[in-house]
Amino acid sequence: MKESTSLVVIKVALYGISFLVSEKTCSHTSRKPFMWKKLAGGIDIEEVKKIVKTDTLSGCVISHAPGTGKTRLAITFVQSYLEVFPQCFPVIIAPKGMLDTWETEFRKWNVKIPLHILNSRDIHWHGDKTVEKLASNDKDLARRLSISSIDKNYMHALKLRSWAEGNSIIGLSYSLFQKLTKGEGNDDDKLRQMLLQRPDLLILDEGHTPRNKESNIFKALAEVRTKRRIILSGTPFQNNFEELRSMFSLLLLANFEAMDFFPSSKLHNMTDVMVDEIMKKLDPFVHIHNGDILHKSLKGLRESVVILNPLPSQKRIIAMMEKHKTRGKHPQKNKTQGSTFESEYKISLASVHPSLVAGMEKLPKEVTSVVDELPLERLRLKPSEGVKTRFVYEVVRLCQALKERVLVFSQFLEPLELMMQQLRNEFNWTKGKEIMYMSGNVSPKTRKTLMVAFNDVESEANVMLASTKACGEGITLVGASRVVLLDVVWNPSVGRQAIGRAYRIGQQKIVHTYNLIAKGTQEKAKYDTQAKKDQMSKLLFSSEPQPAECSRSSEFISNDRILEQMTEDEDLKEMFVSILPSQW
Incomplete structure (x- = not known):
């Protein structure tokens, strides 16, 4: 007997994409129902429905190599999760430049539930029960939808109404989420509460983005009610352990404070024992896939x-800039992080082509004298x-x-x-x-x-x-x-x-x-x-x-x-x- 689409979708999310394709072509070869166990508490659907309201659940990190299909995996999970919990109100937050990729993937895989991007003035509303009902009762709205002639604020409201009624998924950038959750004014406060309290499933694409715990976006995300969070990141470790700790604190919320992740440790003094201990603590929450599909295919x-x-003239300019940079490090109290970055920026441009130095402000006098000697504008091309x-x-x-x-x-x-x-x-x-x-x-x-x-x-x-x-x-x-x-x-x-x-x-x-x-x-x-x-x-x-x-x-x-x-x-x-x- 042929299985229903709903059952197939659920099986895919439970057992991985490998349920649909052969091992040789599969980019997600693990058959372990990792995401369902972390976000729903198990793989027995009836049992999961009973425990979904408890506090025993957490989020997870999907750390798959770039280019191996994290977006597709997340979409499949959301589809199956909605089949079981249709009122979970999923929210996808991603860098602005990646939202178009999500929209494209939703259309490519013929996902039944619409994805509405709040950053966009466009709306793909066919199949959206909320918008279709409104359009059927309002010919002017239907006309304006057909020619994409709708006020930005009304478009926001339309998309959010559809989402609040359980008929769509919303996606937005980190910066827009931060802006909308400020809650200034009565209407804005209602929107803030909606975005913080209603979502029962939160997906953070490039989830290492809000890794600074002092940033406004970090603080906004920390206020989201749900514990069911998926962090997608091919590169969770960015610069240091403090950033890693911050990212996991967004995932595990209050429970994370009990876990010692050596936040003060530096790369140069990490021992194998310390690394092994950190790995053991991270292991229950992280699914790793390092890109075997790329190496094989x-x-x-x-x-x-x-x-x-x-070249000689370029070398002279670089040497003087490096000398001035080194000299400026003493005394340290007079050296700011901003001036260090500015020096690195100028040296980086000089190493590409000397003409990029022309017109720079606050150059050392020695560098200015060399620059003045060279016909840099004539050499530019x-x-x-x-x-x-x-x-x-x-x-x-x-x-x-x-x-x-x-x-x-x-x-x-x-x-x-x-x-x-x-x-x-x-x-x-x-x-x-x-x-x-x-x-x-x-x-x-x-x-x-x-x-x-x-x-x-x-x-x-x-x-x-x-x-x-x-x-x-x-x-x-x-x-x-x-x-x-x-x-x-x-x-x-x-x-x-x-x-x-x-x-x-x-x-x-x-x-x-x-x-x-x-x-x-x-x-x-x-x-x-x-x-x-x-x-x-x-x-x-x-x-x-x-x-x-x-x-x-x-x-x-x-x-x-x-x-x-x-x-x-x-x-x-x-x-x-x-x-x-x-x-x-």
């Missing part, structure tokens, strides 16, 4: 650290005058013959804008055609259009210049097989997420990544700190074996046609100090 990932030798722009230019040039596309990430917009100008000048390319550019200022609709065009093998796209902040999460860019990380950030998960845009399901080629480091800067020390953090993250949230000793540089280069050509070129070989396999 994709062609490979080859990550390298490329240490580059800046010449990639060969900056060691990192030169590297990017050569990779892009050589990739054309191999019919490969390049993805360039930076945490700063200035280098991306400069390289766009340089590539347009050198190759006579057009923005939006051969060159794609994606920053936080790009609308979700335009971002989706760019993503589709870049991944289309028939398009003329050659390179995507992307902001790590705007494109590090929720974006698929499998059209690229070469990924360049232009600068080094303190948080290793930022780089891991960036690489995960290309190295994910749908990728058809080996992905080569290049972490660029300029000699004479603190970038190598920063990268080494990154590697230690990433190592700790893997110890806590990965079951994969630790990597063996790195292969020799010569072997590594010979496996990369682009690096091999560049290092053998007499005009380019002096650019390289060393090339090492990544420590991540």
